[in-house]
Amino acid sequence: MDKQKFEVLKDILFEDARKRNEELDNKVKAIDEIISDRAKLEPRIAPILEDQVHYLEKNFPTLFGAAITASIRKQIKDSQDEVVDALYPIIGKMIKKYISLELARLSERIDRQLDRAFSWEGWIRRIKAWFGGVDERDLIMTELAQPELEEVFVIQQESGLLMGSYSKHQTLDQDMVAGMLTAIKTFVKEAFPGGYQELETIEYENYKIIINNLKSFYVAVVISGNMNTDFKMKLDDIMTDFEQQVMEKYLGDKENFSEDQLTELIKANFGKLNNGE
Amino acid sequence: MGNSKKVILLGNFGVGKTSLVRQYVFRKFSDDYMTTIGVRIDKKMVAVNGQEVSMIIWDVAGESTHQKIPNSYKLGAHGIIYVIDVLRPSTYLSIEKEISSLEDLLPNVPIVKVANKIDLLTEKERIEIVNNLPLNDYVLCSAKNGSNVEDAFNKLAESLI
Structure with a gap:
């Protein structure tokens, strides 16, 4: 009874x-x-998030600017070579285009001056060029040997071991050529020290070896004949594109990037030079 | 490139580095001494445990100490052959120091020590000199008659695999 009452x-x-x-x-x-229901949650938090995003957009430089600048500065300082490798293809192309443009302007100014000049040689050359339908300057070059790609070597920087190559004639053992080129490069670097300097060209009679250095490897291209501006520009473009492709593939997957793959890449890129593409 | 190995030959001038390479690669020997200028490069394919290895041999001009040779010649090396002349103590007196400094520069890179010109010794001299060499684990060989030359290079090739 008491329990009920309680x-x-x-x-x-x-x-x-x-x-x-x-x-x-x-x-x-x-x-x-x-x-738990995204459809119901979204309309409720969206306005808050939007406000926050606007706030971040507006105040991003103030909030994170200093930290990001410090981080980038440290990253660049710690890995200068990688930064150079990464920026090289872009900056190289930009500089080259700028210089090409400036040279073209200079060339046009010289042409204007030449046009004003009167000489028998000039007239004869002009007439020949006109009949042949070619540029006057190129006509002079045709008297000399045409430039042609002979060999391409992709070589490891430190060891001098050949990573891949292309050769028109296969006259010499390519491994030994790669070693010797590296030894010459090393000798020049040791003999004439001074900052970030590398051997860039070797010339002997009708041949020219153009060397492009990157951090872990370098590309040596052997050209015969006289290199005209067009050929040089085409070669520069091909080298830049090729190096970018090698860096992406080789540095991305060092273990599985074979010599055959590299040889194919060399043929695909540098083949354009001799095909006149 | 996977099976290509850079091998460097180091040691004093006139110890027979170039002759060893000539004997190993071309099976040739010449009594005429021609000093190596800078570096010369040769190549030899060898089969090690059924695997083909391409040895790119850098025969570096001799110096009294490897420290006089540019480091960039040595960087990237997979193996070293250090040559001494058994008849000239000056070529091996400081060998321990030389090897130790090479090990510092190129850690984990195998080094084969080669004592050359044993053809110039009589049996008695050979025993006497060998007992006094401040070396252990070395290969006695002769670039002139080819004795043990192949063994020295093959020993290194095996450690490269």
Whole structure:
């Protein structure tokens, strides 16, 4: 009997508390439903996020500028060679285009001056060029040997080991050529020290070896004949593209990048030079 | 490139480095001495444990110490052959120091020590000199008659695989 009374008393005393409890329970369920359902959650938090994004956009330089600048500066300082390798193809092309443009302007100015000049040789050359349908300067070059790609070597910087090559004639052992070229490069570097300097060209009679140095490897291209500006520009473009491809593939997957793959890459790129593409 | 290995030959001038390479690569020997200028490079394909290895041999001009040779000649080397002349103590007196400094420069690169010109010794002299050599684990050989030349290079080739 006493127990019944106690229960009644408990109901009376705790009724409010139970109701509040039920309300809270329902609210938690409703919140849980919103959180678990993306469609319901999105419209609620989107405005807040939007505000935050706007705030970040507006204040990004102030909030993160100093930290990012410091981080980039440190990264560049710690890995200068990698940065140079990464930027080389882009900056190299930009500089080359700028210089080419300036040279073209200079050439045009010289042409204007030449046009004004009067000489028998000039007239004869001009007439020949006109009949042949070629540029006057190129006509002079045709008297000399045409430039042609003879060999291409891709060589590891330190060891001097051959990574891949292309040769028109296969006269010498390419591994030994790669070793000797590296030894010559090393000798020049040791004999004439001074900052970041590398051997870039070797000339002997009708041949020219053009060397392009990157951090882990270098490319040596053997050209015969007289290199005219067009050929040189085409070669520069091909070298830059080729080096970029090798860096992406070789540095990306050193272990599985085979000599055959590299040889194919050399043929695909440098073949354009002799095909006149 | 995977099976190409750069091997450098070091040692004093006149110890027979070039003759060893000539004997190993071309099976030839000449009594005329011609000093090596800078470096000369040769190549030999060898089969080691059924695997073809292309040894690109850098025969570097002799110096009293390898420290006089530009480091960039040595960098990237996979193996070293250090040659001494058994008849000239000056070529091996400081060999321990030389080897230790090479090990510092090129850690984990195998070094084979070669004592050359044993053809110039009588049996008695040979025993006497060999007992006094400040070396252990070396190959006695003669570039002139080819004795043990192949063994010396093959020993190095095996450690390159």
